[in-house]
Amino acid sequence: MRHSKKAPESKIHHQHGNKTNLSQFVRGQCWVALAAVVDRAGCNTALPLLFRLTPQTGNRSKLRTARLLVRALLEQFKDRAVTILVDSWYMRASFIQPIQNYNMTVIGQIRIDTVLYKQPRQKKEHGRPRKYGTKYTKAEIKQLPLNKKKLRLYGRDKKVNYRTAVAKARFLDGQLVRFVWCEFEDDKGKKKPRLLYCQMTQN
DSSP states (O other): OOOOTTSTTOEEEEOTTOOTTSOSEEEEOOEEEEEEEEEETTEEEEEEEEEEEOOSSSSOOHHHHHHHHHHHTTTTTTTSOOEEEEOGGGOSHHHHHHHHTTTOEEEEEEOTTOOEEOOOOOOSOSSSOOSOOOBOOHHHHHTSOOEEEEEEETTEEEEEEEEEEEEEEGGGTTEEEEEEEEEEBOTTSOBOOEEEEEEOOOO
């Protein structure tokens, strides 16, 4: 958040947090940050590695900036198993697919109404093989095995219910990935369903 118009790259942004005490549009700077999550005495901590200020003018987007930050540290993480956890805004093919080319795993939240497809049943017939099977319906998702787990989230223990399946999504050009439908109670006891994406490992 910035009050001065003279602050570097300061402009009006949409306030995605939907906070009731803030306007829908606010003045601020757009920073893209890359951090490493490490285990410190049983507590996960994010250590900032790189920051980059998104220009007010020009064609450089946050997605391109995020790819640049990851690429800048490729040599340091060479031959290591790396998982990139990103905000839901970055969960787009233009970010995910280039990161996969670096042999890195991407995890993040996507839209709960994303259409997912089963693997197609190939029939012995002429023509190109089918790329997508039938769509996953809400009823079929509810029939998936329900898993319950207790996790440390946002500084406290929470009960998490989740279902998972391997499916295809059009926004990734039919790539076979794992999706997780999950929900956990917030401070008010309300449950909000979420859909998480995690690419399948190559081995």
